[in-house]
Amino acid sequence: MNLMIVNLLDVLRAGHVLNISESVTFHEIIQKGIEPLRKHINEEQIRLEIESEFPLVHGDRERLTEVVEALVENAIKYMGDQPDPQINIGLRTKGDEQIFFVSDNGMGIDPEYHERVFNIFEKLNPQSEGTGIGLALVRRIVETHGGRIWVESEGLGKGTTFCFTLPTTKL
Numbered sequence: 001m002n003l004m005i006v007n008l009l010d011v012l013r014a015g016h017v018l019n020i021s022e023s024v025t026f027h028e029i030i031q032k033g034i035e036p037l038r039k040h041i042n043e044e045q046i047r048l049e050i051e052s053e054f055p056l057v058h059g060d061r062e063r064l065t066e067v068v069e070a071l072v073e074n075a076i077k078y079m080g081d082q083p084d085p086q087i088n089i090g091l092r093t094k095g096d097e098q099i100f101f102v103s104d105n106g107m108g109i110d111p112e113y114h115e116r117v118f119n120i121f122e123k124l125n126p127q128s129e130g131t132g133i134g135l136a137l138v139r140r141i142v143e144t145h146g147g148r149i150w151v152e153s154e155g156l157g158k159g160t161t162f163c164f165t166l167p168t169t170k171l
Contacts, residue, residue, distance in 0.1 A: 026054035033068025103161035
């Protein structure tokens with residue numbers, strides 16, 4: 001119960017940019033976000049592919065790092081028994097919009113649950129670790145930065161892609 005209260009406070013705090021906003025390359029955000037997960041990535045022999053070109057983003061560096069860390073950690077957690085686990089972090093463009101993504105070839109999410117995964121304390125698998133607050137926190141951080149987030153998955157066994165937008169600046 002104590003952990004749930006602490007996590008709830010984290011979500012509430014995430015609605016406010018706590019640190020000074022600054023322009024930083026998204027590649028730097030990625031490197032900081034995956035740093036605490038490297039050991040687990042190596043132990044699970046997950047192939048991690050990171051695109052090389054990213055724009056500058058403007059925001060709270062620490063909070064944006066939390067977004068990347070949570071999405072990669074989520075991908076690791078729900079990899080399932082994938083024999084060739086892979087996580088991709090990249091960027092795609094749709095019109096004028098730049099869309100960041102973290103995708104995996106893991107368990108996937110049934111389309112009927114695409115919105116529910118962002119609800120606070122919502123866990124699609126009650127046996128999984130955690131309190132079900134991670135993706136709610138991620139959404140709150142992204143939205144506080146003026147972006148939006150959504151999930152793409154064709155269903156169970158077909159992998160998952162979390163997509164999000166953030167304000168970017170020119171190099």
